[in-house]
Amino acid sequence: MRRGFTPLLWVWLVYGFMYLPIAVITLFSFNASEIIAFPLQGFTLHWFGQVLTDARLGKGLGLAFLVSVPVAAFATFLGALAALALTRYPLRGRGVLFAIILLPFLIPKVILAVAQLILLSELKIERSLATIIAGQVIIILPFTTLIIASVLVRIDRRLEEAAADLGASGWSTFRRVTLPLMKNGLMAGWFIAFVLSSSEYVLTSFLSGRHQPLSILVASDFRFNISPALNALALMIVAVNLAFIAIGEFIRLRSKQT
Amino acid sequence: MARSRTGFWLSVPVYAAVVALCVAPLLILLAYSFFQVSFVAVLKEPTLKNYVRILGSETYRWLILKTFGSGLMVAAITAVIGYPVAWFIAKRVVAAKSAFLTLLLVPLYTGDLVRIFAWRMLLGAEGVINTFLMAIGVIREPIGALLFSSLATHIVLTYNYLPFMVLGLWLAFEALDDRLVEAAADLGAGATSTFRRVTLPLTLPGLVAGSLMVFVMVVGDYLTPQLLGGASGVTIISAINDLFGTAFDWPLGSAIAWTMLAILALAFAGAAIVISRSSLGKALAAGEA
DSSP states (O other), rough: OSSSSSSHHHHHHHHHHHHHHHHHHHHTTTTTSSOOSSSOOOOOOHHHHHTOOOOOHHHHHHHHHHHHHHHHHHHHHHHHHHHHHHHHTOOOTHHHHHHHHHHHHSHHHHHHHHHHHHHHHHHHOOHHHHHHHHHHHHHHHHHHHHHHHHHTTOOOOOHHHHHHTTTHHHHHHIIIIIHHHHHHHHHHHHHHHHHHHOOOOHHHHHHOOOOOOHHHHHHHHHHOOOOHHHHHHHHHHHHHHHHHHHHHHHHHHHHHHH | HHHHHHHHHHHHHHHHOOOOOOOHHHHHHHHHHHOETTTTEEEEEEEHHHHHHHHHHHHHHHHHHHHEEEHHHHHHHHHHHHHHHHHHHHHTTTTHHHHHHHHHHHGGOOOOHHHHHHHHHHSSSSSSHHHHHHHHSSOOOGGGGSSSHHHHHHHHHHHHHHHHHHHHEEEEEEHHHHHHHHHHHHHHHHHHHHIIIIHHHHHHHHHHOOOOOOHHHHHHHHHHHHSSSSSGGOOOOHHHHHTTTTEEEEEHHHHHHHHHHHHHHHHHHHHHHHHHHHHHHHHHHHHOO
16 A cells, blocks of 8 residues: 555655745746746846846855855864764763754754853953854854764774874874865865855844844845845855755765775 | 873863853853843842743743744644655665755755745745636635745745654664564554554654654744744744844843743653653564564
8 A cells, every 4th residue: 555656646745845945936037027926928047147246245245255164164173073072082971072062953043142142242242253153153063063973984993093003193093094084074064064154044143243244135135025136146045055065965975985 | 091082182172162152151141031121231130030920921921832832733744744755765765865865955955044035935925826826727816824824934834844854754764674564464463553553653763853853943943933924923032032132121031041941951851751762662672572
């Protein structure tokens, strides 16, 4: 009974549901009409041109890079330390370390954001790009840790033991054996952290002062307006995000085969 | 030994970062929940007044109940939708398993705002779904209740968190030994009783883990109800947001936040008990077999 056609149809329906928003954005960002509705009116690239020439968005994009590049770097670095401690070295309280890394992921973002806001005001720290970066690193850390750990657990421990047997010190074993083998995990972690950082809105809006990165700028557009140009912008954001994720996943999975 | 110290020194910066950026802020939030506001200043004398006010306020009690109700409802909906999908990926897909899982996770990376924007386009009165249904002649008048309603919020919450439920269930199905299902059938159990007495109990840990993830994320979701719920979009999270913004009552906002965290912690404890018991049962069954 369960081997029949029904489960397959159900799976198709569910995947269709998951891709419905992306499909609609794609369809209507090429549609030559001011109105986002059926029937379709013909093909145009006009909306993309309108987005690409918007100076305000360009400035926001620049700020987004100023935030997301360091966030991805810090989150990858801390994630690498955590993943190494969790998978490669004897450590007391492994469970505690794992729980504390997952903690920021489990706290509702608004609650974490207001808590960080209180801390900033108690310490009399002005909100700036630096506070956005610090706040984002901690919620992205769980993701980078898991990605890097997933690469580390596949590395053959005997390679490190062989290096140690041949007289390599702990540091040079790490630098010449472990690090090259985990490099793919680091790169994958960086790309995924970058995407998570650039699309993060809630925490960013609480912690940003005068400088408003792209996610904050587009937020007010996306919240209150609907237009084909926004549609084109949404598609471009989706395309860049997915390209980054694809690169990251490609790098991570390549390490599986070696 | 040198190696054991390495693990410790590696974890120090990680602990430092999480303590400074997550644990310390939450503790200060806890301290603030016992303070009071007088005019525009925060009065730092410990009091339980904020908690008493939450317990006594019908509005806050209702909002807390409503938010957690949403969490339970979306967890149940995603479980029903996701269960056959997880079974299919684990038991019917052979070669393309990782492709199926990746395709499931890809929509998560489009970002909250883009997703909400797309759903507003889909659900609006002159949106894609309504105009499509009118074009093919199913309806004459647009369905107005699609957008800015509790229905819209729950459709999109389901959309947002379904992949997490499928992941949890998929792990449970991967661990499920097919021979147990076959044995039940051989011993004369029908499809329904095999499901109820073998498959369901053995996939329960995945169901609980998936439900917990979905529940936590739905309860913490601020943007979806706010931007798609219209008048129904007020949640306990948006109330906290208001108290820290326009209403300027940080202590009361902190007390509500900590009430939420305490309830979430209880949910975790409950789920942990269910999971540990069922895996204990599993280990016992494996030991006997």
